[in-house]
Amino acid sequence: MATPRLLAFALAPLIGVLTGAGVVLAVIGGDGGATTEFAAGATLALPSVVLGMLVAVRRPDSVVGPLLMLVGATAVWVTVGDLYASAVTRRPDLPFSELYAALSQGDWMFLYVPAALLMLVFPDGRLPGRRWRWAIAGLLGVPALFMLITAFDPGPYRPPFESTPHLFRLPEPYLPVLRVVGLALLPVFLGLLVASAAAVVLRYRRTTGKAKRAQLKWFALGAACLPLTLLLCWASYLFLDGPDLVLAGLAATALAIPVATTIAVLRHDLYDIDRAISTAVTYGLVTAILLGFYTAASFLVGLGAGRSSPVAAAAGTAICAAALSPLRVRLQRWVDRRFYPDRQAVLTAIEELRDRTHAGQAQPEELETTLRTALRDPALRVGYRLPGASRLVDATGAPVDPGDALVAQVRLGGHDIGAIVRGNAGSRELLREAASAGALLIEVVRLRIEVSRALGEAEASRTRLLHAGYEERRRLERDLHDGAQQRLVSLGMAIRLAQRHLHDGTVHVDGLLDRWVAELAVAVTELRQIAHGLRPSSLDDGLGNALVMLAGKVPVPVTLDVAADDLPEDVAMTAYYVASEAMTNAVKHAGPATIGVRVTRAGDRVTVRVSDDGPGGAEIRPGAGLAGLADRVRAAGGALRLSSPAGGGTLIEAELPCAL
Incomplete structure (x- = not known):
């Protein structure tokens, strides 16, 4: 079994034991506030622990899973420590109180270590390079050294350990050096945290593969909740005069970071991450700017109308409402250019084509070429759905078969008017946006295809009518030749034969004349029928009788x-x-x-x-x-x-x- 997975399996019971210890402390001596904080901390840690175990099981060779579990474990550790401190004030006889009092003065640095380590090794569990080993050593060594230095500091402990005797002491001459080293470790540790965050940026810039870039973007999306929590803090104190919204932001962060990390490792292609980042950054900036507008407007109006005047609040609200829509549109465009260039390129290309088409400088049929260029997909097809047709066709009328390709249906007015078919893999959400933005152009092309087909059918109908007239004349010619003409030819041959036998007395003239008159009458009737497009009258009694009559002639x-x-x-x-x-x-x-x-x-x-x-x-x-x-x-x-x-x-x- 891989070592990271073993580490995860070892962490799970340890976290359980730590949680159980917190429950025991809450029962024997914790106050209401500390108990509530412990319950909240354990709840917020649950997503990181559970999802970290899932990552460890699915990716046994990666340390991302165990580190994610450690991120959750720190929340439990902090709240259990506070609960222990609360219990010590009620039960001074609790074991290890002096040791905990000494070590807890500088243990806060360890709260940041799991997250910093996670940033260093994400997403594949390896460092960006061999030179980054110093960062691992620093993140583990600096907090440990700082904790020891604060433990030897002879100053008073933090509440509630003010009266607890010092367990560790150091000769007086060494104390100035100790304090200087302790202060120097603070910027060093801050630099290590900045370096850890920079490792993510560096890895993103060095990576060319789409999969790893998508994973890093998911991780960044989860981390973006941290500055958003600061915005909630600002809004909470501005509107509610308290930290109520901060708790909601912390809860969202505790959920967003492990969820985003898990998706990045296991299912980074689940959703269009570029679109998600663009939306998050846009609304984050909009919120920050509007909060600034509201604060400034309320302050300036409050100078004249009074700080608590409703006029100040109303003015701030009105300014924010007026600025919201244009501000969001402009910020969305700027953010798209920076964080979601593909979306910006596609929407801009479609908008430019629409404007040029309106000005008569381009044709709407150029949409397919425009999308191929913007999406860098030379095999992309735009299909149009004509009324009554089950298959898509392109602008030339050739069929478009989507097959198993990525397809975005185009709808306008509640009707399917076409589809955009990707020739290579791409963002489904981006393709949908392109379909929505290009719907009007697609409808114009579809209508033009319909008009062109209608004109073609009219021309074909005219040609068919001319051809039918020609064929009808040919038919009449054949009918005359094969019908009445043959009857008259047969009659002429019979008359010629009778003429040869008139002198020998073997021909009954009266009978022949009667027969010839009857034949002529039939021929006249057939000519009339042919003139009206009817069949020969001899067929009235069936083909057999007609052939008998024909054979008799x-x-x-x-x-x-x-x-x-x-x-x-x-x-x-x-x-x-x-x-x-x-x-x-x-x-x-x-x-x-x-x-x-x-x-x-x-x-x-x-x-x-x-x-x-x-x-x-x-x-x-x-x-x-x-x-x-x-x-x-x-x-x-x-x-x-x-x-x-x-x-x-x-x-x-x-x-x-x-x-x-």
């Missing part, structure tokens, strides 16, 4: 196999036009003996296959009928495949999507 035997009759309208129309165009091309260009048409459905796909036994060699050429057919199939979300090897016939296969 082809002068070549057609084999039909339709196993998908119940199709959506758009799919049925596309399948019909595929079959019509494929059969027309076969009759027109291939001269086949037979044509086969097969329509099948498998799940959400419909397949149309048109084959012939012609010579093959067909291909899809731009501007030809098959090219238009391929466009139609593609527009429907399908695919057209052509297989036409020379001498092997032709197979046209169209695969169309069909929702279940």
